[in-house]
Amino acid sequence: MSLKINILKLLEQSRDKYISGEDMAFNFNVSRAAVNKAVNSLREEGHLIESVTKKGYRLLSESDVLSVEGILPYLRDDYRGNIYVFDTVESTNKTAKEIAMEGNEDGSVIVANGQTKGRGRQNRSFYSPKDTGVYMSYILRPQDDANIYNVVTVAACIAVCRAIYKLTGIECGIKWVNDIFLNGKKICGILTEGSFDLENGRINLVIIGIGINVSTKDFPEDLEAVAGSISNSNDVFVSRNRLVAEVLNELQSLITPESLKEKKFIQEYREMSIVVGRDVEILVGENRKKAHVIDIDDNGGLVVRCEDGKVESLNYGEISLRWNS
Structure with missing residues (x-):
């Protein structure tokens, strides 16, 4: 060294x-x-x-350069996995997949100061300027063959909200299934991706991508009305190194095999939801329909009552939600 x-x-x-x-x-x-x-x-x-x-x-306390050395002091002693910090990558999820292909790497995380091709759900771009955000991807090797994408995303949302609250005392809300909101604006998006073993059909890799706007100010025109950041919303300084560490601390406690099986954290997710009890518009492909959100089910699905009275449980990856005007 x-x-x-x-x-x-x-x-x-x-x-x-x-x-x-x-x-x-x-x-x-x-x-x-x-x-x-x-x-x-x-x-x-x-x-x-x-x-x-x-x-x-x-x-100085306001020094905010991302580094392995800056993250390590805030991690729990039992943290497992390697930490990779880059100045700029195309996408931390892409880099995580490449690193995972070289070895097991369970529990490792890729952190970047900026992304040139950050991605969100449905292949949308995720604005990722340098020096103002946290862009990280966690590598998980599941021990169960169950479809855990939804509950892993739920766990990641909770981990981010807990970490922000611990550092700032600010309570955030979750817009199903993967967006974190603060003061009516999105400050974080989560993208969970994975791969299957073609021989046995089991999930052999899950990548949990997390993008957090920490102090981002200058958003593109099409994002100005909907995107925000932690510091801009509340005029607080947040150490990005410590934020990464706290998200990892919370995430590893939530995604143990036992925790994912029991799913006790679903209730916390319900309490953080900003859509339960709201009228929403659901977009499936080119089709739109209005519904009322009743609940979050035990697998993280969104339970809605449609205009025809039919109750459905919607799964991650099949829909996107649009607020009614």
């Missing part, structure tokens, strides 16, 4: 606290000049490092 990475890790672990250059030099068995050179290199990469005579160096 390079000196620069070791110093960054130390500063992240002691964020807002001063560490003397002399102590760093002693701990890493290098010269003070080497420490100063490494710190300057970190500053050039965008890390906000303050230096004060007779006190030393400290990483």
Whole structure:
């Protein structure tokens, strides 16, 4: 591990606290000049490092460069999996699939500072500018052959809402099935994808893609009215490194084989829903119909009553919802 990475890790672990250059030099068995050179290199990469005579160096709380070293201090001790951080990728889901194909990688996560071809459901693009969001994809190797796409998406929604609440005290809402809303605007989208073993028909890989607008301000014109971000909605600073870590902490506790089987978290999802009890318009292919949302079923399906009185349970991937005017 390079000196620069070791110093960054130390500063992240002691964020807002001063560490003397002399102590760093002693701990890493290098010269003070080497420490100063490494710190300057970190500053050039965008890390906000303050230096004060007779006190030393400290990483400021508002420093927000995504890094493995910045994520690790906030992860639970029992976290499993590797962490890959990239400046820019086409799509974290695409990169996750490529990495997963090279090995098992269960529990690993791909994090990017920006995406050039971010995707949402139904192959829509997901706006992913650099430096203002969290774009991450989690690799899951299911131990069960059940169709878990819906409940995994439900679990991911809950994980994001819990993480945001823990860091800010802000309560978000969930628009079925995969969108997180705050103050009437979408701040997060989740895309769950997977693959099957053709020989036995079992799911052998699930990729959970999560895109969160943390401080994004300048949205394209077609998104201005519907997209928002955590910081812009409430004027709070959110560390992206810590947000990634907290989402991972919550996600791993929710997607254990036991948790996915019991699905106790469905009730929490119901309570966070912003569509239950609402009149909505359902779009299936080119067909539209109006309905009233009654409930979320135990598999994460949307239970609706159609205009003809028929009650249906709608599954993930088959519909999209449109608010009535």
